[in-house]
Amino acid sequence: MEKLANNFIKNTKHTTRLYLKLLLLLLFTGQSFAQVTSFENGKDYILGGLSVTGLQSYNEQTVKTYTGLRVGQPITVPGDEISAVIKKLWSLELFSNVEMYYTNIEGDNIFLELNITERPTLANVTVYGVKKRKVEDIINDTDLKKGKKITESLIANTKNYLQNKYKKQGYLNAKVNIVTAADTSATNSENMVINVKKGDKVKIRSITFEGNEKLSNKRLAKSLKKTKKKKFYRFWKKSKYIEGDYKEDLSSLVDAYAERGYRDARVLSDTFIKVDENNIDLKIKVEEGNKYYFGNINFVGNSVYTDRELGRILGIRKGQTYNGVLLKERVQDDSKPDAVDLTNLYQNNGYLFSSINPVEVSAVNDTIDFEIRIIEGKETFLDHVTVVGNDKTNDHVIFRELRTRPGQKYSKDNIVRSIRELGQLGFFDAEQITPDIQNPDPNAGTVDVQYSLVESGSSQIELQGGFGGGGFIGTLGLSFSNFSLKNIFNGEAYKPVPMGDGQTFALRLQASRTFRVYSLNFAEPWLGGKKPVRFNLSLSRTQQFATNFDNRGRIDVDRDRGFAITGISAGLAKRVQWPDDFFTISHSLSYQLYDFNDFNNGLFNFGNGSSNSLSYTLGISRSSQGPSRIFPLSGSNFELTAKFTPPYSLFGNKDFRGIRDEIDEITERLFEIGATPANIEEQLEFAELSDQLERLEEERFKLLEFYKIKFRGDWYTNLVDKLVLRTNAEFGFLGSYNNDIGAVPFERFFVGGDGLGNFTLDGRDVIQLRGYENSSLTPFSTNPVTGNQERDGGTIYNKFSLELRYPLTLKPSASIYALSFLEAGNAFNNFNEYNPFELKRSAGVGLRIFMPAFGLLGIDFGYGFDTDANPNSSGPSGWQTHFIIGQQF
Missing domain, CATH: 1.10.287 (Helix Hairpins)
Incomplete structure (x- = not known):
């Protein structure tokens, strides 16, 4: 081999593939350049020239510069300089071949040629076998950007990523083929074609267990939360096999034993049996071990809390069946940020750096003694609290909602609560509010907290038109929930309106041939800027014109006859600390003038004159739902209001x-x-x-006197994943002080339908009960003048509902969730007729879409199982379709 190299180098007079031959020597002999005969110790030259060949898109001078070689520099051939240059160029992954030749030697001068082959660049990517909307995600996830160099590793990594991606989704037979072809429209570029064949999802035909005597097969199968065998009725938890979920479920199976005292239980083996291309069997062999019980549990290292205080939180007594899962949860429950456990007890009271570890100290027969070893650490205080990502919302709007302040004791509970409060503002994407614990210093006992926020749209526009009430109805609504009143005269702040101070400004106009509605609302959530006192001001004007039918059956509008409501209300609401700081007490004062001018259409008992309503409303509410205002996962919302007028009589x-x-x-x-x-x-x-x-x-009814009591409660329970159960109960009662006057014809309850009350003439409450036509569950009475059966509105109602919700997406651009519901409710003329068990029932499904610019949109399909309140109705209400616009979430 050495002789071959000597002869090759001595006899070469033209371009010589020096590097390639030397590389062969290294490959077969393991020698370095300096060990090769004839260049045994290397020979020193002066670099007389360097040329670069094979370039297509790169500049020659750029490549020369990158090599670091300079004409006139001393160079040893062979030597480390040449090896380093070639290695450096290979590391760029821009070239598929790099070779160094010497072209001439003149005395001490050597002339070198660097020949490279450029890798092709990526022009276009085409993906077959997946939905079009998924293609962009694949390109982004695999970083297949136009202009990227095509390498073997890029192709291999892309293929492996996609195959693993679909295997994780249950497509175990997924195949991915990638080919490239020259792109004739550009120099040295290639198009890539990715062909995905997912095949069918692999299902689990059966799951069998061996070695289990203490726990039944059914109990063990139930412990596998995400791994289920095929059953014809299974539609929520699918039976597809996903390896990651299966491995987690094996741990859950061991936990099922640990919860029942079998500490030593383990999985001896699990076997994957392929039945055919689409089905597998799973066989799991377990060893159960003996059943154990808790013995003595001692706390070690605690000085802040007594053994009794810690024992009360731990909640485990000597003699109880051993439960390893419960013990872990009572020490630190990672599934709930606000869990009642020992770790949170310390972390909610300033001990961020505390650590708590349960240790088995003895196991005699079937009894295990524990020590709960506690390192309390130094009491921790917040040093800096910062927010990032708020491009529109001013800092003071955010900081006033935070429960964390510099100088305060660190509290995990305060951080969790701060996240909820920020999510409830509606200005940020609740799913992306992230608290970042920074610069923890156990010695100084300080820590920084930074809240990362993502702004979401907080303004809404309502622009709609439709036919109803005898003609075209147009609606224009503008709602700005992050308004800034102080900048209203600042022209530079209009983007498109002054924003950032957290105020609410809403303007709504609705009109048709027969009616007009105008309303204006303004709210300041922190009146004075010091305390959470909400101020609200509302102005409204409603006009309804009289109508007649001409001889052709067309509606004729008489604007000289009609009915109008002019109203103004102002209110204050303050957050209080008792019974807890989720409570709010509100007060409002309102005045409405009901003015009639030769208008009697059966809604009211008189058609000329006016009524006056001056009322005070007291409200008590508690809202702990969250973290998102649009799709709450947990918590509740209760509201009790009492509206009173003076008892004039x-x-x-x-x-x-x-x-x-x-x-x-x-x-x-x-x-x-x-x-x-x-x-x-x-x-x-x-x-x-x-x-x-x-x-x-x-x-x-010249001066209206009444009292009106309403209650509404919503509970949100997170069942599994993001499947949420919303439970709702409502009640309302309209009463009078003087039986001789009786119930007023205004402020009544109209039950049934979609619950939309955008156009209401008389202060009525429109109650949603899907599966029935709008207001169809409202009691009827006979008008003595017209003799017609007319809905006067109920003076009492109750309603109950269960609603299962599951989100399809919770992105800032659009939050979408599906729902199913069961509802029951009814309205009654008076308390004597009231029967809380005489309910009209319904069930159905629906969809909600929340877009920041347009608010909430939705559709419900409900089936009413009972008849409505119309005396002429018979049989069930049947299927009804309801469109939801701007309803409460």
Whole structure:
């Protein structure tokens, strides 16, 4: 081999493949350059010139510069300089071949040629075998960007990534083929084609257990949370085999034994049996061991808390069946950030650097003694608290919601609560609020907290049109929930409106030929900026015009006759600390003027005159739902409100009893005559009595007096993963101080349908109960003037519902979740008729989409199992479709 090298080098007069031959010597002899005969010690030269060949897209001078070789420098051939240059160029992964030749030797000068072959660049990627919407994700995940150099490792890594990706999803037979072909439209570039054949998901035909005597096969199969065998009725937890989930479930199986005292239980073997291309069998062999019990449990190292305090949190007594899972959870439950355990007890009271470890100290027969060894560490205080990512929202809006302040004791509970409060603002993506614990210093007892935020849209626009009420209805709504009033005269702040101070400003206009609605709302959540006192101001104006039908059956609108409500309300709401700091107490004062002008369509008892309503509302609420306002996973929301007007009749001397008796007499006579009098005398009497009844009703309700009690409760329970059960209960009652006056014709409850109350004339509450037409569960009464059956609204109602929710996506751009529901409720004329068990039932499914710019949109398909309140109805309500716009979440 040495002789071959000598002869090759001595006889070469033209371009010589020096590096390649020397590389062969190294391969077959294991020698270094310096050990090769004829260049045994290397020969020193002066670099007379360096040329680069084979370039297609790179500049020659750039490559020369990168080699580090300079004309005129001393160089040893063979030597470390050449080896280092070649190695350096290979490491770039830009070239598929690198060779160094010498082309000439003139005295002490040597001339070298560097020949390289450039790797092709990626032009386009085409993916077959997957849905089009998934292609972009694949390209991003595998980093197949245009212009990237195509290497063997890139192709291999892409193939392995995709095959593993689909195997994790249950496609164990997934195959991925990748080919490249020259792209004729560009120099040295290639197109890549990825062909994915996922095949069918591999299902688990059977799961068998061996060695189990203490726990049944059914109990062990149940402990495998994500690994289930095929059953025809299984639709929620699929039976596909996913290796990662299966390995986790084997640990869960051991935990099932540990929960029942079998500390030594283990999986001896698990066998994967391939039945065919689409089915496998699993065989799991276990060793159960003996059953154990807790013995003495002693705490060691604790000085902050007594043994009794720690024992109360631990909740485990001597003689109980050993439960390793419970012991771990009571020491540190990682599944719940707000769990009641020993670790949180310390971390919620400033001891961030504490550590708690349960240690078995003895195991005699079937009894295990433990020591809970505690290192409390130094009390920890917050040094710096910062936020990042808030591009629109001002810092003070965020910091006033935080429960963590510099100088405070570290508290994990305060951090969890801060995340909830930020999520409830609605300005940030609740799924991406991340607290980052920084610069922990156990010696100084300090730590920094940084909250990373991602802004989400906080403004909504409502622009819709449709036909109803006799013509086209147009709606324009603008809602800005992160408004800044102080910058309203600052032209530079309009992007498109002043934002960032957390205030709410909403304007809504709705109009058709027959009605108009205007409303304006403003809310400041921190009045004065020092305390969480919410101020709210609302102005509204509603107009309804009288309508008639012409001889062609078309609606004729009479704008000189109508009904209007003008209202104003102002309120204050304050967060309180008792019974806990989730409670809010609110107060509001409102005034409504109900003005009638020759308008009587059966909704009210009179068509001319006015009514006045001055009311005070007291509200007590508790809201702990979260972390997201749109899709809460846990917590609850309760609200109790009581609305009162002054009891005017108690201070006056008006004879409401006489008025009521006279109304009853007139009403009885009108019913006797009927809505269509038989002769002229009865017609005149009917008209006179109708006018008299109208005047009496106006006198009766000139000053409205009533009280209105409402309760609403929502509970959110996270069942598994992000499957949430929402439980709801509602109750409402409208009462009167004076039985002679009776219940007012306003402020009533209308139950049934989608629950949308955008256009309400009389302060009514519109209650959702899907599966029935809108307001169809509202009681009817007979109008003595028209003789028609009309919905007057109930004075009492109750409603209950169960709703299962599961999110399809919770991205900032759009949150989408599916739901199924069971509902039951009803409305009643008065308390004497009230029966809480006389409920109208329904069930169905639905979908909700929340987009920051447009608010909540949804659709429900509900089936009503009972008849509605219409006396002429028979049989169940049946299927109803409800469209949801702007409803509560």
